[in-house]
Amino acid sequence: MPWRRPAANQSTTDPSGSPASATTTLPLDPSAYYGMASDRNAGQATHFTLTHTHRFDRDNEITTKVRKGAYERDQRASALRFAAAASQPGGVAASLATFGPNTVISRGTNLKIQNLDNLYAQTDFSGKFESLGFRHELQAGADFAQEEKVVYGAFSAAQGGVVPTKPTTTVGSANDGAWIDESLRTLRETSRYKSKGYGMYVQDLVQVTPHWKVLGGLRYDNLTGDYSTYTIPNNAAGPVTTTSYRMKVSEVSKRVGVLYQPNDLHSYHFSAATSFNTSGDAYSLGATNVDTPPEQSINIEFGGKLDSADRQWTTRFAVFRSTKLHERNTDPLVNLVTLSGKRHVAGAEVDVTGRITPKWEVFGSYMWMPVANIDEGVAGSEGKGTRPSLTPYHSGTVWSTYQLTPKLRVGGGLNFRGRQTPNRNPGW
Numbered sequence: 001m002p003w004r005r006p007a008a009n010q011s012t013t014d015p016s017g018s019p020a021s022a023t024t025t026l027p028l029d030p031s032a033y034y035g036m037a038s039d040r041n042a043g044q045a046t047h048f049t050l051t052h053t054h055r056f057d058r059d060n061e062i063t064t065k066v067r068k069g070a071y072e073r074d075q076r077a078s079a080l081r082f083a084a085a086a087s088q089p090g091g092v093a094a095s096l097a098t099f100g101p102n103t104v105i106s107r108g109t110n111l112k113i114q115n116l117d118n119l120y121a122q123t124d125f126s127g128k129f130e131s132l133g134f135r136h137e138l139q140a141g142a143d144f145a146q147e148e149k150v151v152y153g154a155f156s157a158a159q160g161g162v163v164p165t166k167p168t169t170t171v172g173s174a175n176d177g178a179w180i181d182e183s184l185r186t187l188r189e190t191s192r193y194k195s196k197g198y199g200m201y202v203q204d205l206v207q208v209t210p211h212w213k214v215l216g217g218l219r220y221d222n223l224t225g226d227y228s229t230y231t232i233p234n235n236a237a238g239p240v241t242t243t244s245y246r247m248k249v250s251e252v253s254k255r256v257g258v259l260y261q262p263n264d265l266h267s268y269h270f271s272a273a274t275s276f277n278t279s280g281d282a283y284s285l286g287a288t289n290v291d292t293p294p295e296q297s298i299n300i301e302f303g304g305k306l307d308s309a310d311r312q313w314t315t316r317f318a319v320f321r322s323t324k325l326h327e328r329n330t331d332p333l334v335n336l337v338t339l340s341g342k343r344h345v346a347g348a349e350v351d352v353t354g355r356i357t358p359k360w361e362v363f364g365s366y367m368w369m370p371v372a373n374i375d376e377g378v379a380g381s382e383g384k385g386t387r388p389s390l391t392p393y394h395s396g397t398v399w400s401t402y403q404l405t406p407k408l409r410v411g412g413g414l415n416f417r418g419r420q421t422p423n424r425n426p427g428w
């Protein structure tokens with residue numbers, strides 16, 4: 001069901017407007033369905049994985065994994081809206097004052113039809129050895145990824161396609177069973193994204209004293225992505241206009257850390273690492289973001305792992321700070337995506353895992369994030385000095401399992417997220 005603001009002067013950035021009349025409301029059954037009986041969301045996934053491990057000896061091995069997947073999605077849903085004023089009772093536009101069982105709801109079309117094919121291959125080496133008087137734990141590897149996504153749309157009536165007519169309904173006529181033949185739609189390719197990427201990494205954990213270890217690592221990533229959109233005129237079946245964009249990324253990520261292990265039950269660590277993420281989210285590129293470099297981040301953490309003397313309980317804790325140095329923002333003056341933003345978060349996290357009895361296991365996790373701030377941004381819903389959307393102060397989970405029989409285990413749990421600002425609506 002669509003949202004209706006209580007007053008015309010209310011907005012996402014100014015929700016303080018007073019409703020002219022908000023005395024007429026109609027409780028709605030949460031199970032009520034106003035879409036078409038012919039709406040559907042069909043999909044399937046097919047994938048397989050091959051794994052091979054070669055052990056040179058007890059301390060050195062190499063593992064290779066190859067995964068191929070094909071995913072199909074065919075969603076043909078109804079986009080519910082309040083019908084135009086001319087279709088409403090008395091020709092009056094829908095509002096809280098007029099809302100009732102006879103309010104007319106239109107059913108638009110929301111198509112999400114797409115195929116995704118991917119291929120991943122990864123090889124990892126892990127080894128332990130002595131060199132230059134130190135004990136080393138080396139990890140190294142390489143990976144390859146190929147992804148291709150094709151999105152389909154439907155021809156409009158003007159383009160020679162068949163567009164089944166969806167009847168309207170009313171608020172008081174939920175689950176009316178209305179049906180159309182969705183198979184009449186003629187589909188066409190609207191966009192295609194294809195990328196190839198590879199990466200290589202090496203990381204070494206060196207024991208410098210009986211209780212201290214130092215960590216250093218590097219990773220290199222290379223990605224090339226090609227995105228094309230296909231447009232046809234509104235009044236003909238062709239010709240097709242193709243618009244293509246290419247993204248190329250070459251980045252190095254770094255990681256350093258220190259590990260202190262005073263005994264077999266306790267360990268403490270400090271780490272710092274850089275990371276990045278590219279433009280082209282959701283497999284799409286355009287004139288506004290094709291030449292935008294990746295966002296860059298720095299992540300710092302201090303934490304530890306504490307085991308009980310009987311090793312039946314383990315506690316992990318961490319204090320962290322993550323800073324996104326270069327965040328994508330859309331410059332409203334030139335309508336281009338730029339790396340003009342900056343934000344940071346800081347907080348603490350605690351995990352507890354253990355056994356109450358030999359058959360009863362519990363797990364609990366809690367995160368406290370008191371600091372979350374947009375340091376630099378553009379004017380708008382998430383501007384400088386505001387807390388990012390969907391960032392709660394408190395979140396956590398509790399999970400427990402019980403072994404009923406040697407072959408049967410039951411479990412249950414709860415997830416919790418504290419109050420948070422809705423996406424792009426900081427005033428609500």
